[in-house]
Amino acid sequence: MEKYTGIKIAYIGGGSRGWARTLMNDLAKEPMLSGEVALYDIDYAAAEDNEKIGNDVSARDDVAGKWKYVAVKTEKEALIGADFVVISILPGTFDEMESDVHAPEKYGIYQSVGDTVGPGGAVRALRTVPMYIEIARNIEQFCPKAWVINFTNPMTICTRSLYRAYPEIRAFGCCHEVFSVQELIATIYNLKTGENIRRADVKTNVIGINHFTFIDSAFYGNTDLMPMVKEFAEEHYESGYKTHGEHWMNNSFACCERVKFDLLKRYGILGAAGDRHLSEFCPGKWYLGSPENVKKWMFGLTSVKWRKDDLKDRMAKTEKLVKREEEFKFFDSGEESVEQIKAILGAGDLVTNVNLPNHGQIEGFPEDAVVETNAVFTGGSISPVYAGKLPVPLKGLVLRNVMNQETLVEAAFTGDMELAFSAFVNDPLVNIGLDEARELFNTMTYNTRKYIPFYKKI
Amino acid sequence: MEKYTGIKIAYIGGGSRGWARTLMNDLAKEPMLSGEVALYDIDYAAAEDNEKIGNDVSARDDVAGKWKYVAVKTEKEALIGADFVVISILPGTFDEMESDVHAPEKYGIYQSVGDTVGPGGAVRALRTVPMYIEIARNIEQFCPKAWVINFTNPMTICTRSLYRAYPEIRAFGCCHEVFSVQELIATIYNLKTGENIRRADVKTNVIGINHFTFIDSAFYGNTDLMPMVKEFAEEHYESGYKTHGEHWMNNSFACCERVKFDLLKRYGILGAAGDRHLSEFCPGKWYLGSPENVKKWMFGLTSVKWRKDDLKDRMAKTEKLVKREEEFKFFDSGEESVEQIKAILGAGDLVTNVNLPNHGQIEGFPEDAVVETNAVFTGGSISPVYAGKLPVPLKGLVLRNVMNQETLVEAAFTGDMELAFSAFVNDPLVNIGLDEARELFNTMTYNTRKYIPFYKKI
């Protein structure tokens, strides 16, 4: 077995109580890699907590991958010498997110997530892009050749901003939403055949933009799985299909795949993200529009109250880990970033879906807009794989969102609030009059104004 | 002066009581051209009326352009030997149009015209495309080299269908909506300077799709008129600007340019069609949404009752002309088709806006989709002029409609009602739930089913 030692990972947002644990978990389980993880966070104390937890994990005998975790006080310290940069931040706090998600409800606009598109995603973009411009410039200065993995939402806009601020950056955006749909396809196959294949056995063509991604071809071996998936979707069109143990009504993240099945029925192509995400890219009355309609389509609206409560739990758990009152429990993360890192280091080719600037991998999409398709990870490079084209009616739906995202990035780079509003008011969920939309936009941006350097009332 | 004699014009829809008079008028005034106009109409008697009226006009001493008008019983007779084909038909009757325009009102969807986009435009497309496929095939068979001028709405879809059915066709679509905006620009200049320039003095770059067309550059001589237009729009943003004598509330076609001014303010580019048209391409709550909102934006909803009454007037007038109780009165049509015909015949170059398949004249728009830009008419050819690109946020708005139109054409060519619905439900005006949309679609297509060969309930 080859070993890659002395790898330095800079973790921006390294005080995280969520995704940081996933990274520790996955690094600990991987025997081929070792090195240092530099944790940078605006909350230094949180980074220190992770330093302790991480080093405790590394010290354990049952851990194959040995890493040194170091909390640092500046982004610069984290970045200098980094081979990989992981970015997973919360832009602002859950208070800002509360405004993003819930302020629009007064206008009859319901969002199931509110961090990607919709009025919430748009306003989140305005506060996130300035942070990403700074990160990109620091990377250019301190580790221009590092590989940069983004996990923050809005994914498309974050990745696009990195490339716009520093065009030679070697960045890509990672998201696991597609994986769960590949899992669903495996499940369908297993249900239909009695076999027991896993997600990794399902080979798919991925095409779209993050959270509004699609699968138009799925194979197990040389067997085309799409007919089976379509049949299954037809059978469960009304009832939905519940994968998770818990009832979807009690779970902020669960869904019954009805949105996916409806899109498949109408467009002949399978939505490859959770229904909570897919629904936000569609005209507002289709799947959202009212809590009743959401219930009918059998998915949940994730409230920010839930997120706040959940954060408290995670903080409590962190404290226990820091104080060694509890031991870190390993789990199957289902993430691929460690696999991607290995492939880039030359440990074997990997084909998986990521977010990259478009260079023709999706036909008829604008050059440089960030899209999600398969890519080949191999020693020293990542290259997108040609994904083909979307069915024309769906292309219209997706491009509408692409143009809004491109507009938001332009608005945030140039500090143009009116331009930002032109994307906001054309969002599929913003089905309201122009005056109301302006009022809502002003309220929402006011609520997050301290993170928008170019904020002004319009 | 050169003379072009022996020209044959085939007029499909030649029983018209409206546009046929315009053609007679313009041909009569033009001394360079003469020949025959073959009038074909499914209502042969109406074509015969026009034969009489046309020949009476031609016989007058004060008429420079001498044409022989002949009503014919088949499209084939009209087309054989034709140098030009003019298509101006009413697809179906005003009864079908009544359903197109007013059936959606039960769902809170108001349309100011209802013949281009919106639910009405979509359903009208489904009954028009089959007619255009037949026309295109007849042209291919009987006069493959003829120049084909379309005036029927939905313009984009009609022109696109001609090219799709017969790719070598020499067709273009003509519409005068842009002219009235050039007129408005001339008026603004005159008001600001006290001079007296005419529409033809204003040189504009035209970019967009029919009825959702834009002007991003306007010059009088070497003087850039856009700053003046923007200033004027700012001044009249709230009050609107009334060009026409009659009050807009009493006139089905009038508007006060407020929609145009709002788009200019928000996108920096001037809408180049009547507000009644522009508003139908935008998200439904912006300018339409309710009769009150329409009133606020100061334009009228053209009811089909008005159209029916107007038709009665025109039929009465026709009878008087046929019976020679009244004499044909010449007027200034403001149309350019006779000029275009002359330019194609080699009488001098002409640059004007028309609808043609995209071959790069609009950057980032799909190849072959029909777009409206300037084109050069010269001896034996029409070539589109490079128009540049739209501002990104507006591009999103326009492309959404382009994709819907492309989808409708595909649906009508393949006879796929579900595909047609996928465009219908993504129309900017169809801000309703999926079930309601399906119900409305079924009602509307049922009402026009006799013109849809592939009709079925979905």
Next chain:
Amino acid sequence: MEKYTGIKIAYIGGGSRGWARTLMNDLAKEPMLSGEVALYDIDYAAAEDNEKIGNDVSARDDVAGKWKYVAVKTEKEALIGADFVVISILPGTFDEMESDVHAPEKYGIYQSVGDTVGPGGAVRALRTVPMYIEIARNIEQFCPKAWVINFTNPMTICTRSLYRAYPEIRAFGCCHEVFSVQELIATIYNLKTGENIRRADVKTNVIGINHFTFIDSAFYGNTDLMPMVKEFAEEHYESGYKTHGEHWMNNSFACCERVKFDLLKRYGILGAAGDRHLSEFCPGKWYLGSPENVKKWMFGLTSVKWRKDDLKDRMAKTEKLVKREEEFKFFDSGEESVEQIKAILGAGDLVTNVNLPNHGQIEGFPEDAVVETNAVFTGGSISPVYAGKLPVPLKGLVLRNVMNQETLVEAAFTGDMELAFSAFVNDPLVNIGLDEARELFNTMTYNTRKYIPFYKKI
């Protein structure tokens, strides 16, 4: 009649004894325009001569267009306040050109002109681009909104350099070669029909790059002239066709159109430049290769000795004009620049062929490479007209030269002699071994080294 007064034209290369007279001539005959021509030349005395001659012309009673000619000592003085900039310079002297044209003859490489492509054109490019970078930067600084008309060769490379150095420049390149082919088409029509049409009656589609331009459609009125042209070319394939009074063997610029006819026969499309130019873009053995082969194809090799003698004549003539021993004689220039200036000022639309960056007007050609097609000149703007695509085999021939030109521009902007050599050695005329080519390149660049800031032996 409208009048445009107070126009300022900056003339870079204003000491010219050739093209300056054409401009004086054309301005003098045009009653609509008046203003000032600022003459800048590195040879100030020559500019002063033209100041005198120009003002003498303007003072004459029989002159409609009144202009003040002023010799200035710096480019800056010429440019400040300019509405139009005319650039017509000789890059270097005829001594450098002597090396460009004749040095390759030792290697069996014969060039008929040597100022566009071929080894001579390549080396000329290397000394011209630095001059054009400086001009572009001065225009950006002193008259950023001026319209810039280039006449210097290599045309494509000069125009491309202007745009590369200052992307917002409003520049275009003008060349009369296409006109003479339109003239030829008119002549063919007249010979065949006994009529008497003029060049302006022939409407053509123009497609290609400067001096390797083509006409694939030609109409007189609605009559397709191409069949007649092909028939004529067939009839005169062996004998050639002599338009000019003088025999082609005694005239450095004459040809018998055999190259054109051969290209038409083999590619179905008419070369639209003199045979001396067309032949230089083709593989070296086709039409050049040896003086005997050139004779066989019936065109002349323009020696630089001829140019030097001709210059002496022109200088003598200049002296007479300055001393008023001779009066300026008006002539029919056949140029269109004054017409173009008028159209830009708003005096009426003009469609003619010019050199502009490609934005899709030629399908499958690189974005931004400079191409020659029709364009619309209208008030305040120039827009290219869609020209379609070249036949595939010809596209290969043309693109080879486009890539060489793109490479030369890149080489001169980055000062990379090896890169310049990579274009040189792939030139269609450079049919020699790599070592010989390197030797020749070193000799030729050495000869012109004082004009190449980045010169070095490679």
Next chain:
Amino acid sequence: MEKYTGIKIAYIGGGSRGWARTLMNDLAKEPMLSGEVALYDIDYAAAEDNEKIGNDVSARDDVAGKWKYVAVKTEKEALIGADFVVISILPGTFDEMESDVHAPEKYGIYQSVGDTVGPGGAVRALRTVPMYIEIARNIEQFCPKAWVINFTNPMTICTRSLYRAYPEIRAFGCCHEVFSVQELIATIYNLKTGENIRRADVKTNVIGINHFTFIDSAFYGNTDLMPMVKEFAEEHYESGYKTHGEHWMNNSFACCERVKFDLLKRYGILGAAGDRHLSEFCPGKWYLGSPENVKKWMFGLTSVKWRKDDLKDRMAKTEKLVKREEEFKFFDSGEESVEQIKAILGAGDLVTNVNLPNHGQIEGFPEDAVVETNAVFTGGSISPVYAGKLPVPLKGLVLRNVMNQETLVEAAFTGDMELAFSAFVNDPLVNIGLDEARELFNTMTYNTRKYIPFYKKI
């Protein structure tokens, strides 16, 4: 271990005495696959020989992959039910190839291979395309979903013809030339470091067209190998580098990489095919031009006499195998087709270079032209990987050949000898006058006329 049984491979050209052995060898060594190989050849007896040899191999105890070999009398029998189609034919005989390669020598045109481009490649294309049209139509009829692997030269033209005749074909072209350059890179690394990596450890980006392919990025792990390769090429620029045991002058296939090193020096990108191939795409005097120049660049001209002698040896060997006088000896083929088959069947992803229609994998290359880049083979699909763009000067060299190949395909599909000549005469090796070229073209096509259905003297 998964097993894929019941696979049917149709082998067109199945009487081969060369490549058939490689396939037998590789199938025999692969335990995961089994099924039937249907051998079709116009020489049925030769197919029968392979049936015997193949079944003898399969019967051996030391053989893991069990296949049944069946000689069939018609292409139809081979194709019906086929999962994979392998095409490896000799278009015509070595007599035709003798004309292709050696007839041009009279005109000073030397070809090192003569089966891809050059006059030989062009004429070979004319007789091959009609065969490929027939094969494609049979595949469409008898096994429309089969995966088709082409090995025949001219590779680009064969693959292009398959797609042009049957656009839904699932075909790709395989060639091992790139592999040997990856081998060379591994060798360079090993020489420089003393390590011992293998070809498969070297990850490259592949870009170009078959036999004129390039590598612009090479990594071992995360280590960029290009600096090392450039250094090595510099060191061995004059002397060349001999990989093979035998001296290159005595070996028809060997080379000393000098052409490759020269292209690398001049274009900064590594040629990824044997020098014998690379040289044929370049202007004729660069590396070919005369036997002396070829010797200087240290590679061999493969004479057809050698091929004929070699064939005799292989026929003798075949006889021994058929008569069981000799036993089949297994060898390391270095081919990847069995790996590709496995990946398509779902046995694991594979990234390797193949020939596919361009859909943007090479920027600025014509859509649908066949290009060679990496592609992902995975269950049920092959998708090209984005390869970027070529350096501009090299792009000119490559596109010239692409256009010639596109022209030849068009000529053979439309039966247009003049069009074929327009490619022939623009070939980089055809540095002769137009009359001579026509004479040579007529001679060469006459020699192979029985295989050109549309043959005529031009």
